[in-house]
Amino acid sequence: MPRKLDLRGGTPVWSAYRSPAVPVAALKGDTKTDVLVVGMGISGAMMAEALTRDGHSVICIDRRGPLKGSTAATTALVQFEIDQPLTTLSKIIGGDAARQAWRRSRLALANLQARVRELQIRCRSVATPSIYLAGNRLGASDLRREAAARRQAGIGASFLTRKELQDEFGIDRGGAILSHGNLALDPRKLTAGLLLTALQRKARFYAPAEATAIEGHRSGVTVATRQGPVIEAQHLVLTTGYELADIVPARGHHIISTWAIATARQPSKIWPLAAMIWEASDPYLYVRATADGRVICGGEDEEFTDEERRNTLTLKKAARLTKKLERMFPDLDPAARFAWSGSFGATGTGLPIIGGVPGHPRIYSVMGYGGNGITFSQIASEIISASIAGLEDVDAELFKLEA
Missing domain, CATH: 3.50.50.60 (FAD/NAD(P)-binding domain)
Structure with missing residues (x-):
């Protein structure tokens, strides 16, 4: 068992x-x-x-x-956007299958939103846009192609230039994809x-x-x-x-260790639209806000199963996440009021x-x-x-x- x-x-x-x-x-x-x-x-x-x-x-x-x-x-970034970019997944399983997987993910999220409303589950569910930042895995030109591939699959995506990203969200990166229709909630x-x-x-x-x-x-x-x-x-x-x-x-299944922090409530300092933020990097960083204005920041993933080692690393990983959050949003109070680790399963695709x-x-x-x-x-x-x-x-x- x-x-x-x-x-x-x-x-x-x-x-x-x-x-x-x-x-x-x-x-x-x-x-x-x-x-x-x-x-x-x-x-x-x-x-x-x-x-x-x-x-x-x-x-x-x-x-x-x-x-x-x-x-x-879980940090509950409830997204239809699959970890594996559409352009990358197409190379692994073929374009038709990759596009269908992305479309099914989007449909599932819409179905979940409808179910939450129908059942009147109070889980602080809020429709939230997401920003996929250029990183060491996909640069700005790669993201421009990724956005085009998503649109061709019938999935809305807008490419933001460095200036647009800076002007609209105050983030300094080479570019990003802006998507709508994701979900923030209390898991x-x-x-x-x-x-x-x-x-x-x-x-x-x-x-x-x-x-x-x-x-x-x-x-x-x-x-x-x-x-x-x-x-x-x-x-x-x-x-x-x-x-x-x-x-x-x-x-095809392996275990990943991950870490996350959450700040004090600071609703006046949350970035526009409280958009979910993640990056095309390995390991990648992701950031979201809670309904009452805390900032959750996670990532620093490593591929190992040892729970004792994972938990021992929490203070070190929390310090790294705090520094990354401060660099991204200098006006935030990045201090970790909560810090935790977890394990999750992953596949190659x-x-x-x-x-x-x-x-x-x-x-x-x-x-x-x-x-x-x-x-x-x-x-x-x-x-x-x-x-x-x-x-x-x-x-x-x-x-x-x-x-």
């Missing part, structure tokens, strides 16, 4: 904001359900909401409890809202409850738990984040891996979220809920697991 990871360290900024409590029960006896979802972070919450909306009976389990894994560590409030919606539809939540063995058979899946009881389900969905279950092939586990037709998994975790979780909820309903999602092939 999943390798246990310490998914985050330090104090994420979201601890400063109260989220609704999500009630859970103890798993005291064997039970049955249509679908068992393992994991109660943002991916599990989206899956539970989608499946209960379709009328399925759903059980969710988590070895920690709701919202206690990596969801609380814990969103996750809690989705879980509570599923609970209202009679989903059952058990925690702590840890899956220890999975056995698939023709009519369903049997999951044994460390607590003793066995859960029988027609379908199993593994939303365990970066703690991959042994049954899931890990080819920057796309998630979603779908049925090879050789196990009733078991599904989601992995490799990268920097678009919340958007990709929405795509996963759409693809997997369609598959369980016996429907075909036209984009499923883009994200499927390989044996």
Whole structure:
């Protein structure tokens, strides 16, 4: 079953904001359900909401409890813009597939915005533009070509010259892409809202409850738990984040360590439109504002899994992020009031891996979220809920697991 990871360290900024409590029960006896979802972070919450909306009976389990894994560590830049630029992704998987992946990401974000409004989830959701800055990965001329490629794919993008970027946003870089229609929100409030919606539809939540063995058979899946009881389900969905279950092939998936800081509230000093800012660099920096005027700055990513080493580096990484933030916005107070670390999964393409586990037709998994975790979780909820309903999602092939 999943390798246990310490998914985050330090104090994420979201601890400063109260989220609704999500009630859970103890798993005291064997039970049955249509679908068992393992994991109660943002991916599990989206899956539970989608499946209960379709009328399925759903059980969710988590070895920690709701919202206690990596969801609380996300900086929640909820973007349709995939980490892998469209021009680069086209070279990896082909132009048609790359354009479709970008279009599906944009559609998923629109669907998520609509769902938040429909369910009236109070997660401080605000439509936000984004600025993609020239860096050591793509220079200004590269970004000009990237913007043109996005427009040809039907995805709005405006190239900003150095002067336009300086005049409109006060940032001194060689150029940037301005995009509209991304989303800033509180990830814990969103996750809690989705879980509570599923609970209202009679989903059952058990925690702590840890899956220890999975056995698939023709009519369903049997999951044994460390607590003793066995859960029988027609379908199993593994939303365990970066703690991959042994049954899931890990080819193409690796773990990245990341760091973030958040400042004190300073709403009068936030840049125009409170746009999300990220850069075409490796490692890249990203900056966003919260609804009450804190500045979140993250990045400094490194490819390793050692949680103790990751957490030990937090003070050093926080100091670097503070200096980078100060250089970008000299008028801000860059001091870190919150500093934390986290781990996330990534793939070579920057796309998630979603779908049925090879050789196990009733078991599904989601992995490799990268920097678009919340958007990709929405795509996963759409693809997997369609598959369980016996429907075909036209984009499923883009994200499927390989044996």
